[in-house]
Amino acid sequence: RQDSEMGTFALVRVLSAGCRLPIIAAGGIMDGAGINAVMQLGASAAQLGTAFILCPESCANGAYREALKGPRAHQTQVTSVISGRPARGMVNRNFTSLATGAVALPDYPLTYDANKALNAAANARGNTDFAVQWAGQGAPLAREMPAAALVKWLAAPMQS
Template sequence: MTFLERLGVATPIIQAPMAGTSTPLLAARVSQAGALGSIAVGAVDAAGATAMIREVRSLTDRPFNVNMFVHATPRRDAAIEAGWLDALAPTFRSFGCEPPTALKPAYASFLDDEAMFAALLVAAPPVVSFHFGLPRPDQVVALRQAGSILLATATTLKEARACLAAGMDAVVAQGWEAGGHRGAFGPQAEDRRLGMAALTRVLVRNAGLPVIAAGGIMDGRSIRAVLDLGAVAAQLGTAFIACPESAADADYRALFLSDAAAHTEMTAAISGRVARSLPNRFTALGRTLTATVPDYPVAYDAGKALNAAARAAGEMGFSAQWAGQGAPLARVRPASELVATLLEEMQAA
């Protein structure tokens, strides 16, 4: 049985679970079109995740993926957090408000969230994927017993081999080109910044797991190329941002479809972890700040508060507007039509 047969999908296309843009409707439409749709539940609680999974199941009977954040418990440092708030204070005040007096993690890691773990076992999604690291051994055993196929992101061969040792069924090779947060296991670890093509080939030859390529893949010809590199599937996130079923708001879409798409940049200022974003006022601010950024997702608490203050004043440029380097190749069309187009292009290639 091939890996795609195990997944229960007809095409080598996986919609990336980008928090902030992926929705149950988007995931369902992608799955209905024969690919693997995904939702990201790492930024919600157990009740929210349960509701999202139920919504996907109400819209499709096809397989889908549920993505979890498995970041390390953030290190708390009161001096660093106070210094970060001080650095952001002038911007908060420019919108007529004060920064928070203290910070807290924006959400829990799956490693620490027993309610989420219990909810996931009850829901038993067909596929569960992990970003930023790996689940605990007991979580792996229980999820496999529940019938879920397990995927994890890796940015290096070392991380991919850890995925193999942990019992993952496949590894997502996330290239430097990808939009959103880097999936590196440790935010303090040196990032080799491997591109998707090189990383995919390294993992195909050495990881011992089926490899799903991710990063800069926007059309069917690129999907064909990564299959030729030995990947079993391609994961696309940025390609689906412009779909009407995504959660991207009007300002995000306008920026995404502008010349800004050709100028994505990496920043840790928004969340505390390096992520690829469209250039906006937050990324510009991040380039000017010299204060140490608190650990992810503690810094995200400040980022979300600043975004809320800015939006209340009519400024939309402090949102998390993630996008990958392939953004200039985006097409605006419904998710099912995009999947069909990708397949036609792949077959023509």
């Protein structure tokens, strides 16, 4: 089922009620409580992405990290203009300048390749306004710590 407006928790419940396949929940899960919740709703596993961006092991650049630690973390939206497929990220000029609707977007991966070229050209001029900064709705909950410590912290609520 494709519904960009349906949240993770509702989607997991709907899928688990009508599907016998394993469900891997993703989206908005930032802590052990979220992992426990999706497991109780019928997920077989949880996948976390945004939770790991601030880990020193992440390849996220400084501008991405600073954006995630600031007010832009509270401003995420779903867009297809960056890659040609819907994905959620922190709002920047990729969202505002490219989302005119005047031109039909090419399919993935052509749109994503074009955006990478735009970002590279802007970045070469010191402009990070077109950087792709994927982030979920739980972005304001991101923590800056080593990945091993984060995994241990995420797992702690499941140990009790």
